[in-house]
Amino acid sequence: MGLLTIIRKARLKEKQVRILMLGLDNAGKTTVCKAILGEDVDEVSPTLGFNIRTIVHQGFTLNVWDIGGQTSLRPYWRNYFEQTDAVVWVVDSSDRARMEDCRRELHELLKEERLVGASLLVFANKQDIANAMTVDEISSALELSTLSSSHHWDIQPCSARYARLTAPSPASSDSPPGSAAPASPAASLSKVDPRIMKGLDWVVAEVGSRVYYGVQNSAVAPEAVRPAALLA
Ligand SMILES: Nc1nc2c(ncn2[C@@H]2O[C@H](COP(=O)(O)OP(=O)(O)OP(=O)(O)O)[C@@H](O)[C@H]2O)c(=O)[nH]1
Numbered sequence: 497m498g499l500l501t502i503i504r505k506a507r508l509k510e511k512q513v514r515i516l517m518l519g520l521d522n523a524g525k526t527t528v529c530k531a532i533l534g535e536d537v538d539e540v541s542p543t544l545g546f547n548i549r550t551i552v553h554q555g556f557t558l559n560v561w562d563i564g565g566q567t568s569l570r571p572y573w574r575n576y577f578e579q580t581d582a583v584v585w586v587v588d589s590s591d592r593a594r595m596e597d598c599r600r601e602l603h604e605l606l607k608e609e610r611l612v613g614a615s616l617l618v619f620a621n622k623q624d625i626a627n628a629m630t631v632d633e634i635s636s637a638l639e640l641s642t643l644s645s646s647h648h649w650d651i652q653p654c655s656a657r658y659a660r661l662t663a664p665s666p667a668s669s670d671s672p673p674g675s676a677a678p679a680s681p682a683a684s685l686s687k688v689d690p691r692i693m694k695g696l697d698w699v700v701a702e703v704g705s706r707v708y709y710g711v712q713n714s715a716v717a718p719e720a721v722r723p724a725a726l727l728a
């Protein structure tokens with residue numbers, strides 16, 4: 497067993513997970529992070545470098561690298577590949593015009609040797625927008641099934657602006673007089689789309705299983721790869 501393998505196993509045993517969050521610009525990567533952390537999703541601007549966010553989920557510490565997706569920044573993505581346990585690829589499901597760009601960038605990314613064996617979670621974000629592409633349409637447009645020989649993958653539909661969508665408007669309370677006060681907008685801001693949390697569940701289950709059954713970033717034998725989306 498090589499030294500790097502030993503280090504990776506030790507890190508996973510400590511339940512430290514390194515996640516790269518990538519995707520085209522405007523996909524909603526930063527907003528997804530903010531939603532998970534219960535921050536105000538209205539306060540977001542394009543990421544010009546990267547943000548590191550720490551998310552504790554099911555006893556795992558997820559170190560999430562949220563990296564800017566603008567075209568000029570994409571050549572720098574490779575600086576972050578080392579020791580990646582999982583890639584979270586965020587898609588703007590309403591951006592039909594750039595879905596082919598999205599497919600190309602994803603497949604280029606996953607050719608990278610340092611990412612072989614890293615699990616892939618696709619967030620089909622912005623499902624709240626009318627006429628957003630469905631999970632099936634996005635899976636097909638991104639040709640996810642062709643990635644099965646090298647990566648475990650799953651796809652989750654979601655909306656990072658779920659908190660905003662579900663926040664009660666101040667004038668809309670229909671509580672009878674004397675009843676408990678309705679949830680304040682601030683309280684509802686901390687709500688996150690449960691489908692995002694389901695995606696994180698999948699990531700920790702995937703990465704956690706390697707502690708016992710294998711080591712991340714080793715080449716995965718094709719027969720061992722079973723996309724969760726197909727198992728459901
Ligand atoms: N309707 C809707 N808008 C969203 C959603 N998620 C993000 N947005 C909006 O999409 C825009 C881009 O969001 P960001 O989180 O900055 O996107 P990003 O992927 O981090 O972009 P870069 O940092 O440039 O790579 C913002 O105006 C967000 O408010 C969503 O689920 N629904």
Ligand SMILES: [Mg+2]
Pocket residue numbers: 525526527541542543562563564565
């Ligand atoms: Mg961003």
